Amino acid sequence: EGTACLITKTDTNPFFVKMKEGAEAKAKELGIELKAYAGKIDGDHEGQVAAVEACIADGAKGILITASDTKAIVDAVKAARDAGVLVIALDTPLDPIDAADATFATDNFKAGELIGQWAKATMGDGAATAKIALLDLSIAQPSVDVLRDQGFLQGFGVELGDPAKWGDETDPRIVGHEVTSGNEEGGLKAMETLLAKDPEINMVYTINEPSAAGAYEALKAVGREKDVLIVSVDGGCPGVGNVKDGIIGATSQQYPLDMASKGIEAIAAFAKDGTKPAPTEGKAFVDTGVALVTDKPAEGVESIDTAKGTELCWG
Amino acid sequence: MTQEPLLKARGLYKRYGKVTALNNCDFDLMPGEILAVIGDNGAGKSSLIKALSGAVQPDEGEITLEGKQVHFASPLEARGHGIECVYQTLAMSPALSIADNMFMGRELRKPGIMGSLFRQLDRPAMEKFAREKLTELGLMTIQNINQAVETLSGGQRQGVAVARAAAFGSKVVILDEPTAALGVKESRRVLELIRDVRSRGIPIILISHNMPHVFEVADRIHIHRLGSRLCVIKPGDYSMSDAVAFMTGAKVPDEVAEAA
Amino acid sequence: MTQEPLLKARGLYKRYGKVTALNNCDFDLMPGEILAVIGDNGAGKSSLIKALSGAVQPDEGEITLEGKQVHFASPLEARGHGIECVYQTLAMSPALSIADNMFMGRELRKPGIMGSLFRQLDRPAMEKFAREKLTELGLMTIQNINQAVETLSGGQRQGVAVARAAAFGSKVVILDEPTAALGVKESRRVLELIRDVRSRGIPIILISHNMPHVFEVADRIHIHRLGSRLCVIKPGDYSMSDAVAFMTGAKVPDEVAEAA
C-alpha cells in the first residue's frame, strides 16, 4: 500500500523507459501505486528537485531516483528523507553515496574499464599505435559520462589526467572527443567530424549503443566499417543485436530492470515494517552488476556471449 | 428621390471601450454619384467607411448593397462585391515594391506556359502599368519603379494607393482623404481621375477636408458630426461657409433644427 | 539681406542606391521668420528637413547653426540645440497614450519625494496639459485622453504631434505638412499656433501643399524642385499661380533663367 515515485534523468532514453516498465511491473505485482517523473533533458537536476518536491507533497512512501547531478540533488533528497520518505538511488550513486538510504547501481567506471581492457587485448600490438575516437555524452560532462570515458581509457592503458573530467589526456593516440547526446544522430555527426580530422581512426569508444550505431553509419559511409573497432556500454537488446551483427565489438551490459524491481521491493518492505536494504558486501552500494557482452572473447577479460546477452538484455 | 440607393446603411453603432466612433449613423450612396463625406477630425468618417467596406464590424445596424442586406466579414468580401477602398492608412506592404503593392491580390502572370503552369509573374507588364498610372497622376519624381513603398515620400505613397483603387474599382470606389499628402498638381489629377471613374458609371465616396475640392466635384455632401450623419446637402444649395458651420457645430441645418 | 541666417545649409547631397533625394541643395532660415518650403511630391522636402534635424546624415554638404558648423548624428542632438520637428510620419509610439507621447523624453514628475526619489510621473498634470493643448487646436472629438495613439483618427494623431512640437520648440520649429490630415477648423488653429510661435521670436519651417495657407502665413517661400532649392520668393512679389508654375517646372523664375 502507498505510492512510490520513480524519477529518471529523462524519459527519452530507452534505458530509462525500460527501467520504468520494470518498476511498473513490480509495483503492480506488489500492489503499490507508481508515479513516474523525469527531467526534461539529461542533466536536468532542477526538474528532479521539482519532482522530489511533488512526491513529498503527494505523500509518497519511497522515491527511486537516477540522479542527474550526483551532488546537486542531495538537499532535496535530504528533505524527502526528513519527511519520512525512503530514497533509493538507482543507476547512479549520489555523492556522498550515503545521502540516499540505499543505492542499486552499475559501477560505471568498471563498465568502461571492461570495454577498454577488451579493446586493448583485441587490438594486440596495434593498441600501441591505435587512433582513438571518444564519443561522449555532453559538454556538461555528467558523472556517467566521465566515469565510462575514464574507465575505458584506463582499461585501454591510457594515462588519465584529472579522473573527474574527460578531455585533458595528452596521449597522442587520442584523435579527439566529440559529444553525441547519446543518440544515433549525435553519434553519426561526431564520427563524421572526427573522421574529417583524421581518416585513420581505428578505435571508437561510445557512451552508449545508440551513439555507437550512429558512428557505425558514418564509418560505413566511407567504407571503413570493417577495420574499426567500436565499443560501447548499456546492453540493451538492439545493442546486443548490433554486437551479434558485428557492428559493435563489445558492450558492457547493465541491468536496469533489476535495479528497478529491487528498488520497488525495498520500498514495499520499508512501507510494511520500516526495514532498509543493506549494501553489497565490501561496497557502499548494491552493485547490480555489469557484464561484458561480445562474441570475440579476449584473453584475460571475462565476458558473456551474445546469446547469453540477449537473454539478459533489457528491451 | 425615387431612385434606390446603391449602398445604404441604417443605425450603425461602433464603440471602442469608452470611445464611441459611430452613433446611430445612417448613410446613402446613389448610383453614379460622387458623394463627399466631410466632418471634423475624429467625427467618425473613417469608421463609417471601414464599416461599409468590411474593415471593421459595426456593433449594431444594417448595411444593404443594391437592396440586399450584406454583411462583410473582411475587406476581401467587400471587394468581392466590387467595393474598392483607399484607406487613410493606405494599406500597403512597406517592404514590397510599388508594382507589388499596386497588384497585390490581382497579380498579372506571364503569358504561355510560364504563367499558366509555373505561375510566373509578369513583372515587366506590371511595372509598365504601374509607371503609366503614376504618370497619369503626375507623379514624375519616382525615379525607381522597384523602390520599396516604405522609402517613398508621403505623397508618392498616397499616389500609389489612389492609383490602385482607381484602376481596379468596379462597383463603388471609396477614397478616404486621397489628396491629403498630395501636391497641387497631383491633387488636381486625382480630381480628374475621380470624374473619370464616375464617367464610367461607378459611384464614388470621397472623404476630404479640402472644401473647394469637395464643392467642385461632389454631387451631394454627407456632413458627419459626432459619429452620425447630420445632414446631406447639395453643393448648389449651400455655401462652403455653411458646410463648415454645420460640421463644426457653429450652425444647425434647417431640417435638423425642425426635426428637433 | 545683411542679417545672418540662423540655420544654413550648402551643397547637401543624399542618395539612396539609385535614387537621388537631395542634389546639391542649399537652404537658409532667417531669425524669427516663417519660411515655407513647397514643392512637388517627392521633390525632396522631407529629406531636406530630415538632414537639417539629424534624422538622416547627408552624403555631402555642410550645415551651420548660428554661424557654427554642426553635425547632428541624431534628432536628439538637434533637439539639444533647440530644433524641434514634426516629421511627416509623426514619430509617435502607437501603443502609448496621448500624454505619454506628448511628453516623451521630457516627462513631468510628481512634486516632492515621490518625484525626486521615486521618480514617479505626474500623470494628472500631464493629462491636463495634453487636454489643454488639444483643445487649443480645436480637437474636441478626443473622448478619452488615455487612448493609445494608434487608435486615434488620422487627424487626431497629427494634432497630437503638432501640439507636441509647438509646446516645446525653443530655437527652431520644423513642421512637415502639419495640416495634411487636419480638418478646416483644426488647420486654422495650427496656422494661429504658427503665428503664436513666431511671435515668441522662434523661426518656423513650414512644409505644406496648401498654397492659400502658405501665402497667408509665410514670410518667405523656399521652392524646392528635383532635390534642390530652385529659388526663394516673397509672397508679396509673386502670385500663388506663379509659385505653382515654378515648383512644377511649368515656368522658370527669372533669377534662375538669367543664371542659366
Place this chain on the structure above:
Amino acid sequence: MSSDAKAATSYEEGLKGASESVAEFKEKKSALARLQHWLHMTPSAVPMIVLIAAVIIFGLLSPNFFKAMTISTILQQIAIVGILGCAQSLVVLTAGIDLSVGAIAVFSSVLMGQFTFRYGIPAPISILLGLALGTAMGFANGWLVAKVKLPPFIVTLGTWQIILAANYIYSANETIRSSEIAEVAPALQFWGNSIQPGGVKVLYAVFLLIAMVAVLSYVLRQTAWGRHVYAVGDDPDAAELAGVQTKRVLIQVYALAGLFCAIAGWVMIGRFGSVSPSASTGQLGNIQSITAVVIGGISLFGGRGSIVGMFFGALIVGVFEMGLKMVGTDPQWTFFLIGLLIILAVAVDQWIRKASA
C-alpha cells in the same frame, strides 16, 4: 499677395461659433459592460482568470492539491523562472529576446561559489562580484544590440553558448556541495531560508520574486524610464525621433536583465543548496522564461504587455506542471498535456480579450 490667399480661404468664416466642448456619448452601464471595460483596461487580469480556473480544476481533480504546502511548493518552484521572467520581460518589451538568461544565471552562481571556495573570498563579496559580472554579461549583450546593431536573437544565441561553455570550462564541471556551503558560506544560501507561518514553508526567494515584480511594475508604469522602454519596443525609429535615447535605454535594459539573472543565480544556490554548473536552467531557462512572458500576454514584437502578466504566466505553467504531476503518472503524458494546456490557456485568454474588446 496675401489677399488672394485670404479669398481662397474665405469659407472658413463658417467656423465662427464652432462647438468648444469635448465630445461625449452616454455609456452603457450594465454590470457585464463594466466587467468588459475593466478587462479592456486591465489586460493583465486576463491570465489571472485563467490561473484561478486552473487552480480550481486541479483542486477538484487531486485531493492533495489544495493543501497549503502544495501552493507554497509551486511558488518556490517558479521563483527562479519568475526572476528570469522579469529579465526577459524587460528585454521582450524592447522587441528583443534574451536567450542567454539561463546561462548568465548559472554562470553567476558558479562564479559566486568558486570565488568563495577556490579563492577564499568572503561570501558577501563573492556575491557582489557575481552580481557585477552578471550585469557585465548583460551589458555586453546590450552593447552588441544597441551599438553594433546586431539582432538580439543572434547576439544572445552567441553569448548563451559562450557563457555556458565558459561556465563549464571555468568550473571544471564541478559541483559545490550544499553541506560545504552551509558550513563555510551560508550567505550564498540566503534565499533558501524560509518563514513558516502555520507550518507552511515560504522561501525568502518567493518574497524576493514578488517584490521584484512589484518594483518593476511600478518602474515600468510610473517612471519616465519605464515609458521609454515601451516606446523603444513599440517603434524604435519613432522613439528616436521623439527624443528617446534608444541606445542607452537598450543597453540599460540588457544590463539590468543581466543583473536580474545574476540574482536568479544567487537564488538558485539557496533553492538547490549546491552550486552546479550543469543546472538545466542554463539550457532551459530561456525557453521557460519566454514562455512565461508570452503566456502572460507580452508581445514578442515589443511595446505591449505587463510584468504582472508575466508573473501570472509563470504561475500558470507552475500550476499546470504541479497539478499534472499530482494527477497523472507518466512523464510523457504530462509533457503532452502541458503542451495542450498551454495552448488552451492562451486560447481562453484570447477569447476573454475578444469578448471584452
Place this chain on the structure above:
Amino acid sequence: MSSDAKAATSYEEGLKGASESVAEFKEKKSALARLQHWLHMTPSAVPMIVLIAAVIIFGLLSPNFFKAMTISTILQQIAIVGILGCAQSLVVLTAGIDLSVGAIAVFSSVLMGQFTFRYGIPAPISILLGLALGTAMGFANGWLVAKVKLPPFIVTLGTWQIILAANYIYSANETIRSSEIAEVAPALQFWGNSIQPGGVKVLYAVFLLIAMVAVLSYVLRQTAWGRHVYAVGDDPDAAELAGVQTKRVLIQVYALAGLFCAIAGWVMIGRFGSVSPSASTGQLGNIQSITAVVIGGISLFGGRGSIVGMFFGALIVGVFEMGLKMVGTDPQWTFFLIGLLIILAVAVDQWIRKASA
C-alpha cells in the same frame, strides 16, 4: 455653388505646362559604387561573402579542411537543418516562428518507420502517409495561428511538446535499426544514397536541399503566392486590406512547413540509417533552423529576407562547426568559439550592408 470653389483653386492655373518627364539624375559609375549598388540590391549575397571568407580562413588554419571530403561532409551535415530552414524561413517571413519543426521531422520519420515495421505497410505508402501526417501537424499549427489567432510562439511551443511526447509514446522509445531497414524497406533510406564523382561522395539529400532552395526561391520571388507571403509578414493588416487572404496564406505556409519537416524526417532516415525517436533534431531542430534563418538575414519581424540567405546561413554554421572542430580540440572550447564566430559573422554582415547602403 461650384463657382466659389473654382475661385478658391484659381491658382492651379500655374499648372499649365508642368513638366511631364520622369526625374533623372546622373549616377556615379565607379567600380566600387557599382559593387555597392549590387550588394544593396542583392542582400542575400552578403552572407555569401562572409561564408567565402570563413572557408578561406579555415583552409589556411587546417590542412585537411580544403579536401573535397570535408566539403561534402559539411554539405551532408547541413542537409537536414537546411530543409528545416526552408520550413522555418516560410514561417518567419510571415512574422511567425515555428518551434515544432524538429519535432515534426522526428515524429514523421518515426511514423514512416513504424508504419512499415509495425503494420507491414509498404514503404512508399508509409512515406506518403508520413508526409501527409507531417503536413497535417503543420496545418494544425497554421489553423491555431490563423483562425484562433494565437501567437505562433505559443502554438508551436505547445505542439512541439505535444508532438515530441506523442512521438515517444507512440514509438515506445524504440529504435528501428539500420540493417533491418536496409533489408526490408530501402525506400526509407533513399536520400542516403549518393553519387561519387571522382570518389567524392555527395548524398542525394544534398541535391534535394539545393533543389528545394531553388524552387522555393523561385516561388517566393516570381509568383503571386510568394509575394503574398511577404505581404502577410510585412504588415498583416495592410495585406488584409489590400485583399490578400491572410488566413489562407498563413495556413498554407504552416502546412507547407509541416510537409518540409516531414521530408526532413524522411531524409533523416536516409542519413542516419536508423529511425530513432530520440534524435537530437527533435530538441534542437528549431533553434538550429532559426539560427540559419537569422544569420541568413531574414528578419524575425517578418517580410524581409530570402531563402538563399538562409541556405548560406546554414552553410556558415556548418563551416564554423567543422572548421573549429578540425582546428581545435576540446568540445567545450569549440562550443565557446562557435558562439563567438556566429556573432562575428553577423557583425561583419551588418558592416558590409552598412558600407553598401
